[in-house]
Amino acid sequence: MALGLFRVCLVVVTAIINHPLLFPRENATVPENEEEIIRKMQAHQEKLQLEQLRLEEEVAQLAAEKEALERVAEEGQQQNENRTAWDLWSTLCMILFLVIEVWRQDHQDGPSPECLGGDEDELPGLAGSPLRGLTLPDKATLDHFYERCIRAATADAARTREFVEGFVDDLLEALRSLCSRDTDMEVEDFIGVGSMYENWQVDKPLLCHLFVPFIPPEPYHFHPELWCSGRSVPLDRQGYGQIKVVRADEDTRGCICGKTKLGEDMLCLLHGKNNLLRPGSEVEDPLCAKGSPYLNTMQVMKWFQTALTRAWHRIAHKYEFELAFGQLDTPGSLKIKFRSGKFMPFNLIPVIQCDDLDLYFVSHLPREPSGGTPVSSTDWLLSFAVYERHFLRTTSKALPEGACHLSCLQIASFLLSKQSRLTGPSGLSNYHLKTALLHLLLARRAVDWKAGLLEARLHELLCFLEKSLLEKKLYHFFIGNRKVPETMGLPEAVRRAEPLNLFRPFVLQRSFYRKTVDSFYEMLKNAPALISEYSLHIPTDHASLPQKAVVS
Incomplete structure (x- = not known):
């Protein structure tokens, strides 16, 4: 009985499962255009994704604009709040800069510390020097060049x-x-x-x-x-x-008639009435x-x-x-x-x-x-040519025997002359070289100009020139230089005058300044080869001096 009942139930369940209305087969109702519907659904899905991305971008852009507007508003508010404090700070900074500039002109007219060494045997500026492309020959080569070329040329x-x-x-x-x-x-x-x-x-x-x-x-x-x-x-x-x-x-500087209008009935006993230089x-x-x-x-x-x-x-x-x-x-x-x-x-x-x-x-x-x-x-x-000659003569008497100060100036002048012949004249002249040497003579001790320190002093002179060129400042040695000894006899008006910058034209003439700087660095670059070449081959254009001939 139980077995029969089980069989009946099994048949009923099987009939229900296999009934086409309750559980249709997978492929029984699939339309013929299934592939077309799938394509349409995929296309619609892609369209929805693109629209979603566009909306997200717009939302992000709106958020960024809003954030920028808020930031600008905050900055404007902060600037309004700090404007008074900023103006005060700018004024204080300007006053400070002016004070520093006045102090620098009064106390730092001489060569800069980086161009002046402390010990007489060290080579100033060789460590950390701003000089570019300069490798001076050794002392023996410089001495040989000076003796064979410069001293022979000026004999x-x-x-x-x-x-x-x-x-x-x-x-x-x-x-x-x-x-x-x-x-x-x-x-x-x-x-x-x-x-x-x-x-x-x-x-x-x-x-x-x-x-x-x-x-x-x-x-x-x-x-x-x-x-x-x-x-x-x-x-x-x-x-x-x-x-x-x-x-x-008619020099009316010491007479009152040149400063006062005389009446018709008054006459100056020194100059008369009509002799004044109007x-x-x-x-x-x-x-x-x-x-x-x-x-x-x-x-x-x-x-x-x-x-x-x-x-x-x-x-x-x-x-x-x-x-x-x-x-x-x-x-x-x-x-x-x-x-x-x-x-x-x-x-x-x-x-x-x-x-x-x-x-x-x-x-x-x-x-x-x-x-x-x-x-x-x-x-x-x-x-000031006469004062310059007098200063050099006076200084030379206090220097060691055979001092190298004039040798430095001669070598620098020789290099500048040869460079001018190669690239044409520039804004740097022999007068600038001599001015730089005078400043160094005033700043250096006498023992620093020994003959054995020729290489050091020459490097220092070129370093001083480079610094002056880069700063566009080379002050006249006498005008406004209160470090010049009073024994020179300069008038007080000259000593207390404002320093005269010989490189001031470079501030206004930029192209001329650029040419001068390029020519200077080209001179430094050519210096070692030029010195070596002239040490070996001395030009033969040194003509003997004709004697004075007088016809009786």
Whole structure:
């Protein structure tokens, strides 16, 4: 019975499971276009995913914009809150920078510590030096180069000076004999300046620079007006001045009549009523600018060239050579031409002495120092050449025997000369080299200039020049330099003047500055090979000095 019941139940369950309405088969109702429906569903799914991604990007963009707006609002609020404090801080920083700059100019005018070593035997700047591309030869090579090249090239310096000075004495004496003391300028004895008289001339041919002071005829005299400092003097006019021509009986500096308007019934017993030199009135002297009492450099140039020509024609019959002008824009650039084809140049420079001092106003200096051209024809350049010569002579007496200071200057000048011939002239001149050496002589001890320290001092000189070029600052050695000994006799106006930056033109002329820096580093790069080459092969263009020939 139980078995039968089980069988009945099994049949019923089997019938229910296999009933087509309750449990249809898998493939019984599958439509024929199943694949098309699947494709549509997949395409719809992809569309939904793309839409979802787009919505997510928009939501993220909106959130970022909202965050940015909130951040800008916060920053603006913070700036508004801190504006007063920031303005105060900027003002304090500016005041601090000004104080530091004033302190630096007052106390750090000398060479920088990184260019000055503390011990006499160490090589300053070799460790951590900013010099690029410079490997100086050793001491033996430098000594050999100096002896064979530089000393050999300047062996005739003393004979050249003697020959030129003898001829110039004769020329100036002839000039004086042709001039009238009542109407013409009076020429005084010449003064030797520059490298030939400071014993560091290198370039061939040897060149003498001679100052020729002149004074006006009576009753006139020169009244120099020096521009060293002052608010009314532009920066590019510092170191210049003007020469006023006044009559001796019309100098009103010490008389009240030149400062007070006299009445019709009052008369000055010293000057009279109509003898005052009115401002702007034209002085009778032909060397003054038209309508001005100030001496004109162009007029002086023409007068000096004419006077020299007349003087040479007077004595030409005594000499077996010719005399000609070398550079037309330089008043006293002369050249002696010998029959052999050799020539000997020299410069006679008309100058005006400043108040019985060793300061001289120069109408034109040939090539150096390169301080630019005067804006006006009445501007005269102030020259310290006599003070420079005196300082070098005084310093040399305190240095050890055979000191290397002039040797350093000669080697640096030699390298600069050769580089100028390769790449053309730059803004760096021999006057800048000498200025750098004068600063180092003042900062260094005497024992630091021993002959054995030539390599160290030469490296230090080039390091000082590089630092000055990079900073565009090389101060004049005398103007505004209170470290110069008082025994030099500089006027107080010069000592207390604002320092004069010789590299100031580089600040305004960027392309010229770039060329100068490139030329300087090219010189450093070529220095070792140049020194080695000239140590082995000495040029054969050193002609012997002709003797002075006089026709009886």
